[in-house]
Amino acid sequence: SQQGEEDPQALSIQEGENATMNCSYKTSINNLQWYRQNSGRGLVHLILIRSNEREKHSGRLRVTLDTSKKSSSLLITASRAADTASYFCAQEEGGGNKLTFGTGTQLKVEL
Amino acid sequence: DAGITQSPRHKVTETGTPVTLRCHQTENHRYMYWYRQDPGHGLRLIHYSYGVKDTDKGEVSDGYSVSRSKTEDFLLTLESATSSQTSVYFCAISETDTQYFGPGTRLTVL
Numbered sequence: 001s002q003q004g005e006e007d008p009q010a011l012s013i014q015e016g017e018n019a020t021m022n023c024s025y026k027t028s029i030n031n032l033q034w035y036r037q038n039s040g041r042g043l044v045h046l047i048l049i050r051s052n053e054r055e056k057h058s059g060r061l062r063v064t065l066d067t068s069k070k071s072s073s074l075l076i077t078a079s080r081a082a083d084t085a086s087y088f089c090a091q092e093e094g095g096g097n098k099l100t101f102g103t104g105t106q107l108k109v110e111l
Numbered sequence: 112d113a114g115i116t117q118s119p120r121h122k123v124t125e126t127g128t129p130v131t132l133r134c135h136q137t138e139n140h141r142y143m144y145w146y147r148q149d150p151g152h153g154l155r156l157i158h159y160s161y162g163v164k165d166t167d168k169g170e171v172s173d174g175y176s177v178s179r180s181k182t183e184d185f186l187l188t189l190e191s192a193t194s195s196q197t198s199v200y201f202c203a204i205s206e207t208d209t210q211y212f213g214p215g216t217r218l219t220v221l
Binding site for chain 2: 031033043045090097098099104
């Protein structure tokens with residue numbers, strides 16, 4: 001399977017601003033997930049949106065999914081310095097709970 | 112990293128030597144995965160397991176083998192390490208849709 005693409009590759013914003021990251025994928029999916037990775041650490045699951053959902057919220061996170069365009073976006077509102085990390089989208093395409101990860105967006109939130 | 116440990120956390124080895132990485136879970140999750148993470152490539156699936164003794168290949172399985180003799184342990188073996196296998200290796204587990212990741216093993220092959 002081929003990886004999706006994330007855009008932008010890197011994003012630098014000021015604390016308090018919103019951060020938007022986009023993800024495109026190539027095949028039909030069961031669900032799309034977003035993960036966060038702090039430098040040198042393992043990935044942490046943030047949010048999952050199923051193929052029949054269009055929008056989902058969790059705290060300061062908002063995820064949208066457009067299956068006709070094969071794309072998703074992650075919005076982090078009122079960003080904090082602690083949000084500095086890499087963010088990855090991942091698609092579940094078939095059985096076995098297998099995920100295909102994108103290449104990630106590096107977010108830096110400056111004070 | 113709750114309930115998932117990886118060992119060793121760091122390893123330096125020489126080309127041609129065998130290397131085994133271990134992933135151990137205490138969550139009794141059915142599925143286990145091995146990924147490698149390289150700059151510019153994100154995470155790529157090497158092998159995965161859907162039960163004891165049930166494994167299958169992922170996207171980048173060449174040069175790697177796995178074994179799962181117990182629910183809690185998933186071993187990744189590089190039979191003859193090459194410099195192209197220098198990477199950070201992550202284990203993950205899941206029971207439903209969400210995957211939970213271990214802390215990673217940084218492997219350097221000289």
